[in-house]
Amino acid sequence: MSLWQLVLREIWHRRLNFVAAFLSVALAVGCLVAAMTRLRASERETASILAKRQREVESAGAELKDAMRKITKGLGFNILILPEDQDLDQLYLENSLSKTMPEPFVQRLAESDIVTVNHLLPVVLQRVRWTEHDLPVVVMGTRGEVPIMHRDPKKPLLDLVPPEEIILGFEVHQRLGLKPGDKATFQGREFTVGKCYPQRGSIDDSTVWLNLGVAQEMFGLQNLLHGIWALECHCAGDRITQIRQEIEGILPGTQVVERFDRALARAEARSRAEVTAKESLEQETASRAQLHAQQERFAAMLVPVTTVLSGAWVALLSMANVRRRRTEIGLLRALGLRTGQVFRVFWTKSLLVGLAGALVGVIAGQAIAQGTAGATAQLEWDIVLLSVCFAPLLAVAAGWIPATLAARQDPALILHEE
Amino acid sequence: MLLRVDSVSKTYHEKGAAVPALRDASLEIEAGQFVAIQGPSGSGKSTLLLVASGLLAPDAGSVLLADKDLYRLSPNERARLRAEQVGFVFQQFHLIPYLSVLENVLAASLAVSVEDAGNRARELLEKLGLQDRLSHVPAKLSAGERQRVALARAMLHNPRVIFADEPTGNLDAENAGQVIGYLRDFALKGGAVLLVTHDKSAASQADSIRHMDQGQLQPTNPEEVPVNTVANG
Numbered sequence: 001m002s003l004w005q006l007v008l009r010e011i012w013h014r015r016l017n018f019v020a021a022f023l024s025v026a027l028a029v030g031c032l033v034a035a036m037t038r039l040r041a042s043e044r045e046t047a048s049i050l051a052k053r054q055r056e057v058e059s060a061g062a063e064l065k066d067a068m069r070k071i072t073k074g075l076g077f078n079i080l081i082l083p084e085d086q087d088l089d090q091l092y093l094e095n096s097l098s099k100t101m102p103e104p105f106v107q108r109l110a111e112s113d114i115v116t117v118n119h120l121l122p123v124v125l126q127r128v129r130w131t132e133h134d135l136p137v138v139v140m141g142t143r144g145e146v147p148i149m150h151r152d153p154k155k156p157l158l159d160l161v162p163p164e165e166i167i168l169g170f171e172v173h174q175r176l177g178l179k180p181g182d183k184a185t186f187q188g189r190e191f192t193v194g195k196c197y198p199q200r201g202s203i204d205d206s207t208v209w210l211n212l213g214v215a216q217e218m219f220g221l222q223n224l225l226h227g228i229w230a231l232e233c234h235c236a237g238d239r240i241t242q243i244r245q246e247i248e249g250i251l252p253g254t255q256v257v258e259r260f261d262r263a264l265a266r267a268e269a270r271s272r273a274e275v276t277a278k279e280s281l282e283q284e285t286a287s288r289a290q291l292h293a294q295q296e297r298f299a300a301m302l303v304p305v306t307t308v309l310s311g312a313w314v315a316l317l318s319m320a321n322v323r324r325r326r327t328e329i330g331l332l333r334a335l336g337l338r339t340g341q342v343f344r345v346f347w348t349k350s351l352l353v354g355l356a357g358a359l360v361g362v363i364a365g366q367a368i369a370q371g372t373a374g375a376t377a378q379l380e381w382d383i384v385l386l387s388v389c390f391a392p393l394l395a396v397a398a399g400w401i402p403a404t405l406a407a408r409q410d411p412a413l414i415l416h417e418e
Numbered sequence: 419m420l421l422r423v424d425s426v427s428k429t430y431h432e433k434g435a436a437v438p439a440l441r442d443a444s445l446e447i448e449a450g451q452f453v454a455i456q457g458p459s460g461s462g463k464s465t466l467l468l469v470a471s472g473l474l475a476p477d478a479g480s481v482l483l484a485d486k487d488l489y490r491l492s493p494n495e496r497a498r499l500r501a502e503q504v505g506f507v508f509q510q511f512h513l514i515p516y517l518s519v520l521e522n523v524l525a526a527s528l529a530v531s532v533e534d535a536g537n538r539a540r541e542l543l544e545k546l547g548l549q550d551r552l553s554h555v556p557a558k559l560s561a562g563e564r565q566r567v568a569l570a571r572a573m574l575h576n577p578r579v580i581f582a583d584e585p586t587g588n589l590d591a592e593n594a595g596q597v598i599g600y601l602r603d604f605a606l607k608g609g610a611v612l613l614v615t616h617d618k619s620a621a622s623q624a625d626s627i628r629h630m631d632q633g634q635l636q637p638t639n640p641e642e643v644p645v646n647t648v649a650n651g
């Protein structure tokens with residue numbers, strides 16, 4: 001016979017009392033575990049939601065870049081590199097150019113380590129009358145983009161025009177009733193219609209595109225260019241001065257013109273997209289933080305309240321248990337148990353109440369957390385450990401005074417108690 | 419001398435009123451002696467038993483048990499002495515309700531280690547005719563059986579003295595006779611017994627009978643003193 005056995009027998013004998021005590025501890029532990037586990041789960045959920053949002057923003061950014069590339073393609077190139085002596089009035093009023101630069105310039109630019117521009121397009125641009133149809137058109141001769149050597153090749157903005165093909169802007173093919181595959185004679189030469197562009201609402205609609213070599217030959221400009229069309233880099237920070245400096249160093253005797261409207265549209269689109277994405281991320285972050293704070297406040301209220309209530313309940317039950325066992329305590333003292341041993345009988349019981357409460361509370365709290373927060377509520381070992389320590393402490397603290405009273409009880413009442 | 423109660427006095431203070439329970443009471447018991455105390459209700463018999471057994475400190479006087487001055491010992495030393503040297507039998511039995519008969523007897527080994535306690539408990543219970551009731555709880559037993567369990571508990575650890583307060587108070591004549599018989603046997607084997615009782619026939623089994631009145635032990639009445647009694651002066 002040991003004190004342990006005595007305690008266990010008594011617990012079994014008054015099991016309802018024990019169940020009532022440890023369930024209240026379990027309630028407190030359950031609230032603690034559920035609240036903390038839920039907090040953790042929501043933190044984890046927040047992290048994953050924000051990461052997802054971040055990825056979304058990034059992929060939206062990438063999509064946007066792509067979309068912008070397409071938009072820019074519609075807008076056209078926004079950097080024009082022209083001979084220094086080219087009169088810009090001619091370009092703006094007639095959509096035509098007359099001054100030239102050597103064709104190898106484009107190669108030189110491509111082979112340089114230029115970083116401020118992209119997508120180099122050697123161009124011959126001439127306004128002519130389509131003699132066969134008596135139709136004024138702008139002819140743009142290009143041979144496709146020249147890749148910048150030190151960079152990864154980019155998807156070309158403009159399709160290469162094969163020598164035997166002619167590509168028509170909207171107004172041109174509408175007026176002449178031409179479709180892709182039709183034969184067309186242009187300035188005495190036979191071409192096949194390669195593409196018919198949809199309406200762009202710009203000078204493109206009155207433009208025909210030819211292969212660069214064909215155009216050079218047609219206008220007597222072998223090995224010469226009217227200019228190089230380029231696209232400014234994102235990385236350049238939309239700084240035209242920098243671009244000018246760089247190009248001047250590589251191609252002396254040229255002037256650089258930025259088409260402002262297009263540059264602005266690019267920059268705006270980009271920053272707007274960025275702002276929107278950032279805002280949505282910030283909003284999400286703020287709302288998650290708010291939710292978290294709310295849960296934290298709830299836990300901060302729930303846990304102490306249940307702890308106090310459960311502690312008070314355990315203390316009451318312990319007190320009732322001690323009162324009920326007065327003669328038993330007297331007997332134990334008569335049998336020679338020391339006050340410390342009597343204290344231990346009640347202390348051990350409190351400890352068991354706490355341990356049972358911890359066990360049931362952890363399981364119940366976990367179940368509640370998982371039931372309300374789903375799979376994100378994982379088993380948090382540190383919280384479990386905390387509860388396994390916290391519950392017995394709570395129970396032992398609550399049972400401390402009753403156990404002390406039991407130990408201090410006057411042993412003499414054994415003969416005076418009925 | 420196994421137990422010497424020397425001029426003890428005890429006054430209870432209950433709600434401002436002083437209730438004198440013992441006045442200058444003295445008593446000596448030797449090993450093998452069976453002493454009975456008789457007296458009217460409220461005369462202080464139970465109080466004397468508590469003081470003599472180390473459960474209640476007197477206001478004055480001393481108690482020597484096995485040559486130790488009980489109330490000069492620390493509470494823990496006193497508890498230890500009780501665990502080793504003393505057995506109790508009560509009118510209300512005071513069996514622990516949630517322990518079986520065997521466990522109730524073994525409860526006497528909670529505070530002191532008893533050699534081969536299990537077998538000893540079984541032997542005692544067999545002697546007391548309870549060998550078939552070992553696993554029963556007290557609620558299932560008759561009053562006489564309960565008191566016999568209490569007797570076994572009081573004897574498990576081979577105490578040198580048994581204090582019995584009205585052990586036959588709740589028993590019929592037959593059971594009462596049995597219980598007193600066992601106490602008698604205990605004394606015959608060298609144990610000391612201090613019995614408080616109203617029961618004349620129970621008291622008549624004792625080696626000596628002391629009367630108590632208003633907290634005072636009367637001098638021994640020679641007519642009632644059996645042959646081998648050591649009288650108290």
Ligand SMILES: Nc1ncnc2c1ncn2[C@@H]1O[C@H](COP(=O)(O)OP(=O)(O)OP(=O)(O)O)[C@@H](O)[C@H]1O
Binds near residue numbers: 457459462464466
């Ligand atoms: N704890 C106590 N507080 C106050 N008074 C007490 C206490 N215990 C006993 N008394 C009083 O002390 C006196 C002696 O009581 P005690 O129990 O010793 O008498 P008793 O001889 O055992 O009586 P009974 O035969 O009825 O058991 C009584 O007057 C009783 O009322």
Ligand SMILES: [Mg+2]
Binds near residue numbers: 463464465583
């Ligand atoms: Mg009494």
